[in-house]
Each structure stands twice: as structure tokens, then as C-alpha cells.
Amino acid sequence: QKEVEQNSGPLSVPEGAIASLNCTYSDRGSQSFFWYRQYSGKSPELIMFIYSNGDKEDGRFTAQLNKASQYVSLLIRDSQPSDSATYLCAVSIGTGRRALTFGSGTRLQVQP
Amino acid sequence: GAVVSQHPSWVICKSGTSVKIECRSLDFQATTMFWYRQFPKQSLMLMATSNEGSKATYEQGVEKDKFLINHASLTLSTLTVTSAHPEDSSFYICSAPTATYEQYFGPGTRLTVT
Numbered sequence: 518q519k520e521v522e523q524n525s526g527p528l529s530v531p532e533g534a535i536a537s538l539n540c541t542y543s544d545r546g547s548q549s550f551f552w553y554r555q556y557s558g559k560s561p562e563l564i565m566f567i568y569s570n571g572d573k574e575d576g577r578f579t580a581q582l583n584k585a586s587q588y589v590s591l592l593i594r595d596s597q598p599s600d601s602a603t604y605l606c607a608v609s610i611g612t613g614r615r616a617l618t619f620g621s622g623t624r625l626q627v628q629p
Numbered sequence: 630g631a632v633v634s635q636h637p638s639w640v641i642c643k644s645g646t647s648v649k650i651e652c653r654s655l656d657f658q659a660t661t662m663f664w665y666r667q668f669p670k671q672s673l674m675l676m677a678t679s680n681e682g683s684k685a686t687y688e689q690g691v692e693k694d695k696f697l698i699n700h701a702s703l704t705l706s707t708l709t710v711t712s713a714h715p716e717d718s719s720f721y722i723c724s725a726p727t728a729t730y731e732q733y734f735g736p737g738t739r740l741t742v743t
Contacts, residue, residue, distance in 0.1 A: 549730055553734075559736070559737070560734045560736050560737040561673070561734050562734070563731060563733055566730075568730075605673070607732075609732075613730075614660070614661040614726040614730060615726075616663045616678055617675070619672045619674075620672065621672045
């Protein structure tokens, strides 16, 4: 079983819709959870960082964490064609400045 | 967010030569930095953890004599790929965590070994 699992997609949504991206993780020692956006040929860009159960909102983005279910999700409201990218879920196992374990990413396509 | 830079952004070298990649945290200090590698259509894989003032720790399967890491200051880590071979061609990306543990990535260095 992979440590961080994501559906590879592509997930296709129309412009203006809500895109829902999901991620599960296996290590219960995971403490921090990250969502990155990666455009083709570019490095990952941090979108959200969450470490407490519940929701965290930042603009059009909402991260949801459920540690009991070992599940983290990212909602993108009012999706735009510029949101089309690969979204990487990453977890940090343990506390402190730890390296991240990445999922394989979900490719999102927002149709104009 | 915090800013991490990398240099060069791309490099082409001949097989058997060495290449040095720099990673800098521009607006914060980073006692720890991480080096990742990403092959086409794959996710990021951790290569090593760079620690300021001490030796780097390498992931299983990463040759420490081939990928030399030096964390000379609180804002600079370097990765040197020694005796590069075509199979080392990849996208090398560094990251640095801030004091609040958010991790930011540099823009990456695309290495092509001919």
C-alpha cells in the first residue's frame, strides 16, 4: 500500500464548478498535510497547509482533514481554466521540519 | 509565501562531468533543506535531507558519494552531481521549511546529461 494515495485523474470539471480532490494516507504518525499545484515543467507551488482536523479556507481553496479516516481533501470553488494542473498531496510524518511524502498527483482539467 | 531560489534553472553537461546546483532561502533561514528528484510523469522522490552544519542524510538507494550535499550556511545548500550519467537526467528540486513548518520549493533545475 502506498503511503499517500491519490486518484491520478484526469478530473474534468466545467469552468465555475467546484473541483474536489481527495487523498488518503497510511501512516497515523502523519502530522502535517500539504496541497501543492504543479504545472507541467514547473516546480510545486504551495496552496494549502493543514494540521488540525476540520476545514481550512484560503480564498477559493478549502482543505479538509479527517485524521480518524486518514483522509485529506482540497476543494476548489469557482474553478478557472488556469487551475488546470496536477495537484499533489503531501504529508509530513512526525513533528518538526520533516521531509514530505508525496502522492502521485491528480490531474485537474477545467473546461472553459 | 516564502521564497526559495535555485540556480541554474537548467543545465546540459557531458557524461562524466560534475554539476553543482544551488538552493537558497531568500527571506528566511533554513537549518534544514530537502532535495527531491522528479522523473517525467512521476511524483517527487526525496533524495536527501540537508542539515546546516552537519552531514546530509540520504534516502535508501541514493549514493552519497555521487550526490554530494553541502549546507554551508542557514540560507544555502548545494547539490553536486558527480560523474554524471544520462540516467541522472532529471528535474532536481529543493525545498525548505519555514519556522512554521510550511515547505516551499525552489523553481527546480532541469539536468540533461549527454
